[in-house]
Amino acid sequence: xxxxxxxxxxxxxxxxxxxxxxxxxxxxTRILEKCGVGSFEELTPNIPEELRVKGLLNLPSRMSEAxxxxxxxxxxxxNKGAWMQNHLGQGVYDHTCPTWIDQILGxxxxxxxxxxxxxxxxxxxxxxxxEFQSMIAELFGMEVSNASLYDGATxxxxxxxxxxxxxxxxxxxxYISEGTYDNTRKILESCLPDMGIEVRxxxxxxxxxxxxPETFENDCGGAPAAIVLQSPNRxxxxxxxxxxxxVAKKENARSVAYVSHALSLGIFxxxxxxxxxxxxxxxxxxxxxxxxxxxxxxxxxCKKADIRQMPGRLVGHTEDARGQQAFxxxxxxxxxxxxxxxxxxxxxxxxxxxxxxxxxxxxxMGPEGxxxxxxxxxxxxxYLRTAIENKFKEKNIPHQVVQGELFNELTIMVGPKHxxxxxxxITQAQDQGILIGLDVSVPRSSGCVRGxxxxxxxxxxxxxxxxxxxxxxxx
Amino acid sequence: MSNWPLKTKLSIDLSTPGHHGYSFxxxxxxQAPAPGKNCRSTKINLPxxxxxxxxxxxxRLSQQNFSIDAGMYPLGSCTMKYNPxxxxxxxxxxxxxxxxxxxxxKYSQGALKLMFELENLLxxxxxxxxxxxxxxxxxxxxxxxxxMMRACLTDRGETRNKIIIPESAHGTNGASAAMCGYDVxxxxxxxxxxxxxxxxxxxxxxxxxxxxxxxxxxxxxxFETEIQKICKLIHDRGGLVYLDGANLNAMMGITRPGDAxxxxxxxxxxxxxxxxxxxxxxxxxxxxxxxTLIPYLPTPTVEKIPSGDxxxxxxxxxxxxxxxxxxxxxxxxxxxxxxxxxxxxxxRGVKKVGEDAVLLANFIRKDLEGHYDIPFPxxxxxxxxxxxxxxxxxxxxxxxxxxxxxxxxxHPPTTYFPLIVSGALMIEPxxxxxxxxxxxxxxxMKLIAKEASEEDAFEKHxxxxxxxxxxxxxxxxxxxxxxxxxxxxxx
Numbered sequence: 001x002x003x004x005x006x007x008x009x010x011x012x013x014x015x016x017x018x019x020x021x022x023x024x025x026x027x028x029t030r031i032l033e034k035c036g037v038g039s040f041e042e043l044t045p046n047i048p049e050e051l052r053v054k055g056l057l058n059l060p061s062r063m064s065e066a067x068x069x070x071x072x073x074x075x076x077x078x079n080k081g082a083w084m085q086n087h088l089g090q091g092v093y094d095h096t097c098p099t100w101i102d103q104i105l106g107x108x109x110x111x112x113x114x115x116x117x118x119x120x121x122x123x124x125x126x127x128x129x130x131e132f133q134s135m136i137a138e139l140f141g142m143e144v145s146n147a148s149l150y151d152g153a154t155x156x157x158x159x160x161x162x163x164x165x166x167x168x169x170x171x172x173x174x175y176i177s178e179g180t181y182d183n184t185r186k187i188l189e190s191c192l193p194d195m196g197i198e199v200r201x202x203x204x205x206x207x208x209x210x211x212x213p214e215t216f217e218n219d220c221g222g223a224p225a226a227i228v229l230q231s232p233n234r235x236x237x238x239x240x241x242x243x244x245x246x247v248a249k250k251e252n253a254r255s256v257a258y259v260s261h262a263l264s265l266g267i268f269x270x271x272x273x274x275x276x277x278x279x280x281x282x283x284x285x286x287x288x289x290x291x292x293x294x295x296x297x298x299x300x301x302c303k304k305a306d307i308r309q310m311p312g313r314l315v316g317h318t319e320d321a322r323g324q325q326a327f328x329x330x331x332x333x334x335x336x337x338x339x340x341x342x343x344x345x346x347x348x349x350x351x352x353x354x355x356x357x358x359x360x361x362x363x364x365m366g367p368e369g370x371x372x373x374x375x376x377x378x379x380x381x382x383y384l385r386t387a388i389e390n391k392f393k394e395k396n397i398p399h400q401v402v403q404g405e406l407f408n409e410l411t412i413m414v415g416p417k418h419x420x421x422x423x424x425x426i427t428q429a430q431d432q433g434i435l436i437g438l439d440v441s442v443p444r445s446s447g448c449v450r451g452x453x454x455x456x457x458x459x460x461x462x463x464x465x466x467x468x469x470x471x472x473x474x475x
Numbered sequence: 476m477s478n479w480p481l482k483t484k485l486s487i488d489l490s491t492p493g494h495h496g497y498s499f500x501x502x503x504x505x506q507a508p509a510p511g512k513n514c515r516s517t518k519i520n521l522p523x524x525x526x527x528x529x530x531x532x533x534x535r536l537s538q539q540n541f542s543i544d545a546g547m548y549p550l551g552s553c554t555m556k557y558n559p560x561x562x563x564x565x566x567x568x569x570x571x572x573x574x575x576x577x578x579x580x581k582y583s584q585g586a587l588k589l590m591f592e593l594e595n596l597l598x599x600x601x602x603x604x605x606x607x608x609x610x611x612x613x614x615x616x617x618x619x620x621x622x623m624m625r626a627c628l629t630d631r632g633e634t635r636n637k638i639i640i641p642e643s644a645h646g647t648n649g650a651s652a653a654m655c656g657y658d659v660x661x662x663x664x665x666x667x668x669x670x671x672x673x674x675x676x677x678x679x680x681x682x683x684x685x686x687x688x689x690x691x692x693x694x695x696x697x698f699e700t701e702i703q704k705i706c707k708l709i710h711d712r713g714g715l716v717y718l719d720g721a722n723l724n725a726m727m728g729i730t731r732p733g734d735a736x737x738x739x740x741x742x743x744x745x746x747x748x749x750x751x752x753x754x755x756x757x758x759x760x761x762x763x764x765x766x767t768l769i770p771y772l773p774t775p776t777v778e779k780i781p782s783g784d785x786x787x788x789x790x791x792x793x794x795x796x797x798x799x800x801x802x803x804x805x806x807x808x809x810x811x812x813x814x815x816x817x818x819x820x821x822x823r824g825v826k827k828v829g830e831d832a833v834l835l836a837n838f839i840r841k842d843l844e845g846h847y848d849i850p851f852p853x854x855x856x857x858x859x860x861x862x863x864x865x866x867x868x869x870x871x872x873x874x875x876x877x878x879x880x881x882x883x884x885x886h887p888p889t890t891y892f893p894l895i896v897s898g899a900l901m902i903e904p905x906x907x908x909x910x911x912x913x914x915x916x917x918x919x920m921k922l923i924a925k926e927a928s929e930e931d932a933f934e935k936h937x938x939x940x941x942x943x944x945x946x947x948x949x950x951x952x953x954x955x956x957x958x959x960x961x962x963x964x965x966x
Contacts, residue, residue: 100530
């Protein structure tokens with residue numbers, strides 16, 4: 001451990017009441033008297049003397065509100081990245097969100113309400129979640145959605161666990177597409193072996209960068225329990241759920257669709273159009289800011305037939321004693337607070353505020369908004385791809401831009417002779433105040449060694465994209 | 476909460492084709508040709524609402540919620556304290572919200588510094604050597620703790636397959652242990668509501684016990700006096716000790732779990748450090764670990780460059796790390812709130828939190844003595860457990876008391892938990908409530924006890940509660956039977 005933050009300046013033990021801590025000294029004395037003791041120590045005889053903190057902890061002095069605001073604003077402003085032209089992606093995007101949403105979401109009735117176990121006094125949260133479940137199920141084309149999980153990556157983990165539970169006679173093996181994000185793969189590799197589940201790779205075609213039925217080589221000698229395909233994949237290529245469905249059916253495995261960008265479903269075919277068993281996704285793009293990694297929003301859908309094996313909270317429609325439409329948490333018997341170690345998951349929260357935010361976002365967008373936004377993103381990335389290709393041709397630059405269908409991200413693939421090019425471009429762009437993209441690994445079989453992944457959002461205009469092309473074309 | 480007659484329709488039923496509530500920059504590039512394959516063929520049935528209609532719909536929904544801002548939540552083990560508004564302001568700065576998690580360190584120093592300092596603050600408060608902020612919520616902190624214990628034991632060449640969990644524990648404990656591949660051995664409480672040391676001794680003799688998950692103060696609101704002895708026994712038998720930190724609030728500034736010999740403990744930022752409960756999430760976890768477990772911390776960790784001037788980096792790949800359990804670094808914007816709160820309090824404030832929480836719970840314990848059965852009446856920390864033993868004789872059960880409270884403007888306490896107490900009502904006032912408010916709550920509880928003692932009590936006072944809210948008793952059985960989970964199911 002490094003040294004302490006700030007040396008404490010006020011060591012004196014007198015305790016004054018504060019704005020969040022209204023109990024006065026007189027009241028404290030009154031309570032002690034009522035309990036028939038003379039001191040706090042006497043009131044808590046169970047705490048062994050040697051474990052009591054002597055005096056005060058070594059913490060920095062307390063701050064007034066003005067000092068807090070000043071300090072935190074300063075810390076925030078050092079994060080220059082939040083003001084740069086930003087093309088970082090890989091599952092987190094700096095999309096826009098209508099301002100009314102933060103203001104309404106910030107109402108104390110949403111912000112400071114408890115988990116809706118008492119439905120008579122939490123119909124706001126419950127109906128909001130019911131609407132969220134309805135809209136996510138619509139977006140994914142699936143029968144049911146839960147009330148959300150931590151994030152897309154851990155939703156994949158929960159999906160695999162559910163697949164294994166529902167395919168007990170299969171091998172505890174999961175195949176994940178090569179185009180799955182590094183972080184998601186790391187989480188699966190960290191967590192699944194504890195449960196005796198092996199992680200294997202469904203390789204991508206070196207040319208198209210898609211995982212297809214042709215690239216699936218099963219050698220596990222018996223059906224794997226689950227097969228996971230991410231789309232758009234980490235190179236930005238939109239994959240084909242029909243291929244996942246056919247591979248999974250052939251292997252008698254559960255198919256798991258991992259939608260890395262929720263907005264992509266505004267224009268591309270959703271998992272539900274391909275008889276996918278479990279569809280999960282990252283919902284951060286639905287109005288939630290990057291927030292240096294969280295909180296984001298894990299989406300989880302499945303077929304109704306499997307609902308008793310689904311992890312996470314569910315809200316159902318019902319009525320109250322006066323016959324009014326009402327909602328409540330339902331099928332709790334799957335959950336940890338009832339089933340303990342036999343529960344479908346240990347998760348006891350949902351990303352409730354984020355789910356509500358996504359519900360507000362989708363309500364504001366409507367089907368037309370999602371479609372227009374999606375088409376606009378795709379048009380930007382197609383424009384960028386063409387402009388980069390033209391520039392490379394003009395300047396005789398040998399790198400390849402990924403082909404195939406794209407949504408809002410692309411990857412420039414770099415051969416072994418130019419392995420430093422990615423770093424050079426990232427640095428050159430930074431000098432102009434631009435975060436141009438992220439270094440991603442690429443399939444070795446492609447003959448390339450590295451990739452530069454570039455994302456666009458609706459914040460980017462043609463002139464911004466032209467700047468990127470200029471930087472990429474510089475020698 | 477509003478009682479007005481304007482019922483809240485579903486948003487889809489408010490829809491008018493052509494309306495919308497968005498305003499995003501339109502693309503100024505040529506439109507790309509439509510995709511040849513993979514085109515969406517089904518319509519997305521979403522509502523179409525103008526901005527005012529959106530605002531009104533969600534404002535009305537909010538008015539159907541009880542909240543801390545509106546009233547007291549005496550919810551045991553949930554620590555429903557006030558969520559300071561200043562936290563919401565600091566967490567909404569652009570430098571935090573619009574920062575991509577993969578921004579190079581030189582452009583994200585403020586965020587890294589905040590995480591580093593928060594780790595130090597939590598370390599000082601809890602007595603643990605290091606903190607991982609990666610867990611998304613308390614339950615994931617539990618999972619991470621058990622996972623790290625498992626990695627440590629594996630590293631020692633051990634293959635132990637059982638975890639001991641007291642019967643009074645939170646349900647997540649067992650579920651988290653199971654996710655790490657462990658079998659659960661239940662441990663009973665003794666006559667004082669504490670860990671039964673003799674049974675613990677018996678259970679750990681076999682050599683296949685990886686460790687103990689203990690809650691302190693436990694879910695009866697009692698401090699485990701023998702915590703050091705318990706830790707020593709487990710360590711002597713080759714196991715490790717996990718502490719459920721759900722009740723850390725009661726210990727803040729008073730005693731540090733890390734000093735008692737515990738190997739790891741999760742934090743619930745939404746309980747102890749005032750990040751908003753949000754109607755069920757997002758949470759924010761955190762895990763404190765002893766020196767023994769440091770090598771197994773998940774990656775990346777935030778480190779200060781030793782020679783640098785106040786410079787911070789993310790360090791990946793530690794050889795023995797358990798890897799990753801959550802995307803990126805955890806719920807960063809929740810960390811900003813927790814950090815703001817601790818900086819507001821300082822050392823004196825932190826101590827006052829713990830003391831006041833305990834004082835107010837003890838006030839309730841003494842004030843309700845004689846009115847309700849208190850199974851462990853001698854002392855308590857931040858929460859007190861009552862039962863319906865006196866009332867049930869007259870046909871009034873815990874659930875009836877809970878629903879009766881709603882009509883008096885209080886959220887019900889935690890009910891029927893811990894499971895080892897029949898008809899439990901678990902009450903935790905938290906330190907942010909004034910004594911006046913706590914007295915008002917106690918008076919209401921006494922009024923209810925009086926009502927419950929009357930002849931025909933159930934019919935007269937408890938039937939059909941709540942009676943004065945916009946919604947009467949909600950039919951949960953019907954919901955489970957019909958399973959209508961989306962608006963498509965209502966058609």
